[in-house]
Amino acid sequence: xxxxxxxxxxxxxxxxxxxxxxxxxxxxxxxxxxxxxxxxxxxxxxxxxxxxxxxxxxxxxxxxxxxxxxxxxxxxxxxxxxxxxxxxxxxxxxxxxxxxxxxxxxxxxxxx
Amino acid sequence: xxxxxxxxxxxxxxxxxxxxxxxxxxxxxxxxxxxxxxxxxxxxxxxxxxxxxxxxxxxxxxxxxxxxxxxxxxxxxxxxxxxxxxxxxxxxxxxxxxxxxxxxxxxxxxx
Numbered sequence: 001x002x003x004x005x006x007x008x009x010x011x012x013x014x015x016x017x018x019x020x021x022x023x024x025x026x027x028x029x030x031x032x033x034x035x036x037x038x039x040x041x042x043x044x045x046x047x048x049x050x051x052x053x054x055x056x057x058x059x060x061x062x063x064x065x066x067x068x069x070x071x072x073x074x075x076x077x078x079x080x081x082x083x084x085x086x087x088x089x090x091x092x093x094x095x096x097x098x099x100x101x102x103x104x105x106x107x108x109x110x111x112x
Numbered sequence: 113x114x115x116x117x118x119x120x121x122x123x124x125x126x127x128x129x130x131x132x133x134x135x136x137x138x139x140x141x142x143x144x145x146x147x148x149x150x151x152x153x154x155x156x157x158x159x160x161x162x163x164x165x166x167x168x169x170x171x172x173x174x175x176x177x178x179x180x181x182x183x184x185x186x187x188x189x190x191x192x193x194x195x196x197x198x199x200x201x202x203x204x205x206x207x208x209x210x211x212x213x214x215x216x217x218x219x220x221x222x223x
Binding site for chain 1: 137143145152153154155156157160170202206210211212213214215216
């Protein structure tokens with residue numbers, strides 16, 4: 001079946017460095033992708049999204065890159081801060097009613 | 113946070129008892145979703161609604177039912193709770209775009 005997965009379950013970075021979180025997807029027909037951040041004990045929080053007709057989209061300190069050739073999505077966080085420590089999920093739009101299929105998540109830890 | 117609340121936030125119940133979780137939104141969004149989150153599985157869709165009285169099944173709907181009698185409320189019912197339904201349950205809403213906004217979650221333990 002179709003799936004969205006993450007390359008690495010955990011990622012540790014030094015404060016101030018850039019972080020890159022990767023995601024592979026298998027549904028070549030997906031036309032929308034989204035990244036969420038989830039802090040411990042809280043619900044997922046929207047970070048940034050991208051449509052399949054784009055290769056790159058930038059937000060505040062975050063950039064999402066989409067490579068449709070290899071079906072790969074990445075989230076780049078610039079100048080990573082302690083508050084960025086969380087689990088990050090990618091998701092793709094699937095089916096009707098704007099359903100999203102989520103990956104299993106990557107735990108980002110920011111080291112002092 | 114988007115105007116989403118979930119109740120209760122924590123519940124402990126026994127196997128075989130009925131349980132109802134409530135999601136309430138103040139955004140007047142059309143779409144509402146129920147997910148469960150378990151270690152190693154990420155978020156999995158249980159049921160969703162695309163309007164009042166319009167609902168459909170998601171990936172893991174067995175053992176769950178939903179109702180939506182008003183735009184603002186989406187109820188998730190476990191008719192007879194089982195230990196495999198111990199999980200964290202999240203409600204989400206979606207309006208004009210594709211993004212979904214999540215509530216704070218309900219931690220359910222079935223003993």
